Amino acid sequence: MQKAPVFNLQKFSIHDGAGIRTDVFFQGCNLRCAWCSNPESQPMEPLPGEKATAYTVNELVAELVKDKPFYDESGGGVTLTGGEALLYPAFVLELTRALHSAGIHVAIETAACVNEDVFSQVLSSVDFAYIDLKHYDDAKHKAGTGVGNGLILRNIANSLSSKTPVVVRIPVIPGYNDSEADSAGFANVLNELGVKEVQLLPFHQLGESKYKKLQLQYEYDGQKQMRESDLSAFAEALSKTGIQVQIGG
């Protein structure tokens, strides 16, 4: 029976989809964002001193179903995130089927940097998707995350013809993608793709202590957090072009 490594099950989450949710954080990511707030999630194997639990689908469903009364009461469910959940597509498909059989809503939060067929297949199986876009410019995307944005943009374009509702999420990072020119650059690319709805996530420092604990170098050490109000001009620049914008998750 297939298993997948999960480094955290975060119950009572209210930031990654509607209602009260359990976030399932899969171990492993194929990006290396310099601002990542879960650096422990990046390697496929946990770092020394860190842990991930290898769950079968049945074991994970048994855990997730415990909070079904809260999901039902609040219009919530389960959000598959990471790391990158789409590094385990067969597992995610089986898990989604099992959660649907239990009457549980399934969302995914992904950087969408995976094979287009895999992406489409998983996307059409879930009820809702957040797709992250870190930069509109290919070279800057590569500089900040280790990979270009070509595949991600193709997956975003394909996602818009899926029956699954999609919201594009932009983590707004000081000095990386937060300038006026950047808001115009995002607006161009998003409008070209036909994206209608965007969420802006202000840079935060929730991961700072993890870098210290793991003795990893952190490019944003001491960088001031952003408030939602810091993103007003950025949001306005996007919304002026017809995109519906929400600040914060």
Ligand code: SF4
């Ligand atoms: S995609 Fe997410 S989990 Fe992966 S490195 Fe970037 S911020 Fe971290």
